Amino acid sequence: MPEGPETRRAADRLARVLVTDEPVEMHFVYPKLVPWIDDLAHVPICEVTSRGKALLMRFENGLTLYSHSQLYGRWTVNRRNQRVKTSRSLRAEFLTPTHAARLWSATEVRVLSAGEEASDPFLSRLGPDVLDASSTPKILCGQLESHARKSAAHMMLDQSVFAGLGNYLRSEILFEAGVHPDDRPGDLDAEERHKWAQAIRRVTLRAYREAGVTVPRAVAHKGKAAGERRRTWRHWVFCRNELACRICASLIERRRYGGRRLDFCPTCQPSHR
Ligand SMILES: [Zn+2]
Known part of the structure; x- marks a missing residue:
């Protein structure tokens, strides 16, 4: 979709x-x-x-x-x-x-x-549209705080919390934020929640400007140079399950939440729970 x-x-x-x-x-x-x-x-x-x-x-x-x-x-x-x-x-x-x-x-x-x-x-x-100029990291952080007991995996697809996020953005945002999919905003400190809110905005805007690419250009170039296919060079973790994390070389893991896949790095996204 x-x-x-x-x-x-x-x-x-x-x-x-x-x-x-x-x-x-x-x-x-x-x-x-x-x-x-x-x-x-x-x-x-x-x-x-x-x-x-x-x-x-x-x-x-x-x-x-x-x-x-x-x-x-x-x-x-x-x-x-x-x-x-x-x-x-x-x-x-x-x-x-x-x-x-x-x-x-x-x-x-x-x-x-x-x-x-x-x-x-x-x-x-619908909640705030992440692409709108009015959806500042402060507004997005407020949404995280008002859903403090909801798991990251579930809230990142809830359109009443953040409008516009879907499956690939969920995995990619949580990776850049360093947030484990089972963690809840209430498990993190204020600085970690702020970093998460910034990642929501930054990764979604990047995907908009770069036609679905969620990694910075330098990372994309490196993946292409290594002979990766588009479906893997364009992302940090999504569809890269069983491949090495680009940051720490741990194997990317896949889980399913409500039947929908989520890929993450167990080392870069440690659980606080
Ligand atoms: Zn990693």
């Missing part, structure tokens, strides 16, 4: 093509969207952004097209005359004279008015 950084990058790609002074040509295929065509077809799109893993396309009349990709949904942006090879089902299509943006297979798609956004059952439950 795309996490916060992938969703924000998709929003940026859509905004570059669709945010203009003119309405763009649209076709809705998904039955839930079809009734909205008359309300949206002649209205320019003024912003495309994300909140956590939800994508929000805002129109000048105050309506917002909300989509959540879940496991199978996907947005594509191509030249208008280019064919897209996919077995997914088309939900909606937005055409400019030069480009085509299309939403495929998502099932969580709806149109919201400005007032409905605040009361939407999904959006209203």
